[in-house]
Amino acid sequence: MDNDARKSAVKLNDRAEMLLRALVEKYIKEGQPVGSRTLSKSIELSLSPATIRNVMADLEDLGLIHAPHTSAGRIPTAQGYRLFVDRLLRVEPMESRFIDEIEQELTSEVDPDKLTATASDLLSRFTHLASVVVMPAQSEATLHQLEYLPLSGERVLVILVTENGRVQNRVIHTDKEYGAAELVEAANYFNERFSHLPLSEVKREIMREIVSDREEMNRL
DNA sequence: GGTGCTTGCTAGATTGACAG
DNA sequence: CTGTCAATCTAGCAAGCACC
Structure with missing residues (x-):
């Protein structure tokens, strides 16, 4: 069982679940730590703030909520949100x-x-909310092709194309001026070695080669 | 005189501890 | 499980001060 699944399997009684749901919903709505007094006024069961504090202490022990400072209310932790989404959130099926x-x-x-x-x-x-959509991290993408284009002075434009169609451009500064033929040769070598490999693996391979070359130079 | 910053005070909210 | 209490923290406000 992985970590998230284990946390999500935490046993809670009905009252603790109800309090956690009320706390998370309140925090999502207002964006401020939720105290026992606030919760006691907002939930349907007539529980005193002291009773709610006891339950909140249990939830804190389970790592589902925490207090940002001594006299603040409580806010959900990542594990608390996980449990809320997995077990407490009521989702209507989409039309x-x-x-x-x-x-x-x-x-x-x-x-x-x-x-x-x-x-x-x-x-x-x-x-009806603001939304953010991001592409998977580039380190998980796979290299399709790399090209070098000579610019003025000691600068080279690097064009990186991944297999999911993403294109990235970078201008790099070199220690000397390279001709077009040298850059094509370098790109051909690079593509032959690393094409179709994940970018994270390409990086690892390059670092390994740098270390290996340095050791070889030291030995010589 | 206007503006911005710091300091001190007060009210309100929250906590843990404890007694019933 | 509840009510109460002292301690703690934050936010808001006013006063004082320095600078322009």
């Missing part, structure tokens, strides 16, 4: 017309940048 619309708009877009913008727009439209 089929919305599902159709999402499928239609997302499957018709192939440009990664436009796809991101479309996904963000759809999410914002359906939830």
Whole structure:
């Protein structure tokens, strides 16, 4: 069982679950630590603040909430949010017309940048909230091709293309001026060695080669 | 005189501890 | 489980001070 699953399997009685749900919902709504007195006024069960504090202490022991400072209320931890989403959140099924619309708009877009913008727009439209959509981290992407283009002076434009279609440009400063032929040769070597490898692995391989070359030079 | 910063005071909210 | 109490913290406000 992984860590999240273990945390999500925490045993809570009905009252503790109800208090945790009320606290998370209150915190999401107001963005401020929630105290026992506030909770006692807002939830349907007539519990005194002292009783709520005892339950909150238990929830804190379980790592589901914590107090940012001594006299503040409590706020949910990442584990508290996880449990809230897995077990306490009531989600209405999405209407089929919305599902159709999402499928239609997302499957018709192939440009990664436009796809991101479309996904963000759809999410914002359906939830009536601000939304942020991000692409997977580049270290998880796979290298398709690398190109070097000589610029004026000792500068080179590096164009990196990943297999998911993302293109990144960087200008690097070199210690001397390189000709176009040298750069093509370098790019060919790089693509031959590292094409179709994850960027994180490319980085690891390069670092390993640098260390290996340094040791070889020292030995010589 | 106007503005911005610091300091001190007060009210309100929260906590843990304890007695019933 | 509840009510109470002392301690603690934050926010808001006013006063004092320095600077322009």
